[in-house]
Amino acid sequence: MKTTQYLPSSAWAFLIWLITMTLLPFTIILGMSFLERTELGTILFSFSLRNYQQLLDWVYLKVLVKTVWLALMATLSCLAIGFPVAYYLARVQGTMKSLGLILLFIPFWTNFILRIYGIVSLFGSNGILNQLLMFLGLPKASILYTRWGVYFGLVYNYLPFLVVPIYSSLEKLDPFLREAAFDLGATRFQTFRKVILPNIKEGLFIGSIFVFIPMLGEYVIPDLLGGAKEAFLGKVMVEQFFILQDWPLGSAIATMLSVLLLAALWLQNRWTSKGLAHAI
Amino acid sequence: MLLNLEAVTKNFGGFQLHPLTLSIERGEFFSLLGPSGCGKTTVLRLIGGFESPTSGRIILNGQDITSLPPHRRNIHTVFQRYALFPHLTVFENIAFPLRLKKMAASEICSRVTECLKLVEIEDLKDRRTHQISGGQAQRTALARALVAKPDLLLLDEPLSALDPELRMKMREELKTICKKVGITFLLVTHDQEEALQLSDRIAVFKAGQCLQVGTPKAIYEDPVDTFVARFIGSVNEIAGELQGEPSPETGELALASNAGNFKIKKNGHPLPRQVSVILRPEKMRLLRSKSTTQENLMEGEIQDQTYLGSRTEYSVKIGNSTFKVFEQELERLKKRRLNTGDRVFLAWRSDDAIVLPQQTV
Structure with a gap:
């Protein structure tokens, strides 16, 4: 079915915003990723695939694999921690629901950098955790400036972004579906596996993608919690722009991340007929 | 007996069964x-x-199922809003309980097909649940609840979401299907007409209490109290006081009321002095002129009338109260139609009056 839809006049401002702030920068980045740079760091306007070839270098591939692996683990951890929370919030009513939702959103009202520094003071070598461990007569734990610090920071920061889409897809589910499944002879586990899970799998998938992709490109968390030794994709990308002055290569990394996101969304659209709009 | 509830109670919030x-x-x-x-x-x-009862026992087929969870009871439900699984086709929705039983695929196919035929939706089997209408969803839900041949089928206001025409059609079919499959149906409804039309027996509830259990005829013609009488069908009520003792031969009694003095009969319940006489609108006759041969006669004035094709419903003002009377339209070209404001007489027989103790609420 095809219908002609006109843009309401009030949406023009947003459209202009989208074009100037999203589409245009993205086009510039995309274009720049096919350019070369001079020894001095200035951009040379000649078409080349050098940047993408360079990405296939073992140095970058290692960073890519490490970053994907960490983001994957952090996403799965967010799922494991977030799912029961979302499930509980979708089913409980009254005060506990409002309280739970407020607690879930409080981090959003606190500045991101402040929260990360909170983690620093928690895990630092003389941080709260280590003082507690010393008090108990246990050896110190070094979490800050290791990949575990990055992992913890990622899970902590992205958890609400995964709970919300799962919560909203569970909330949309008719509560009588559970009863109907019980009624027709399904155990609790069968009800979950055969009725609840198939009906929220799009929410789960979309939520995971929306957490996984930004984790891949995350810069601040690895920078502040990972220390100098831990190289992650986002950090490498930022270094290309601001330290190594290789804007074309940085653009190639950025483009690669965007292509990964689009590919994931395209796959999701292929798998489910209802598509993206339905899942959100 | 298939199902016995033994002194079952339930308390929650402000509600008490x-x-x-x-x-x-x-x-x-x-x-x-x-x-x-x-x-x-x-x-x-x-x-x-x-829900689990606060006290009491529930016995199904002689087995105490009070503490069994829903999935271990051989009872299936048709939910009010159907609760079809949106990720499955009509066929797979119906097959759901059979797949849980790990039945062979060929057996599942034949059982589901049989049920699809029973509820007449064979051509919809590959549709998704959002591609079917309310009536079709209703049929799917019914087939899904019937396919595993439960001992008891529960129906929670199953027809309330359908439009009136479809509702009438589904009522007939529900009754036919119940007799065809031989499964016991337990229907919850607030629609008295639906209950009368479908049921072998009805239990009437009010504020957590079962007031009366009986056949539709018993509930309608012989209600135990004024609440049941008012809830099923329309009623006219005359509040009055019994005079003297019933006659030993006929059981007749005299009643004094604001609307006049009448002859009534005792229906068997012990009665206090203050009684309510319940008269169904179709059991009163509308007379154009005074008659001396009637047992009970009241004089009044037509206040309003509604022509419904097969019958006309009149409101007749007698004293301070209004009486409803239904008159069958027996002749196509009736000579003398009644108009608002006409003087009329309402006649009724003592046998047709339901006499009940007066209730304040």
């Missing part, structure tokens, strides 16, 4: 009828296992 003892026979179409909030749905949920 009074001790309920009820027996339902195999193959019966039984209805729980009452206004919203009367506890009928609670009774259904107790039987389905979605």
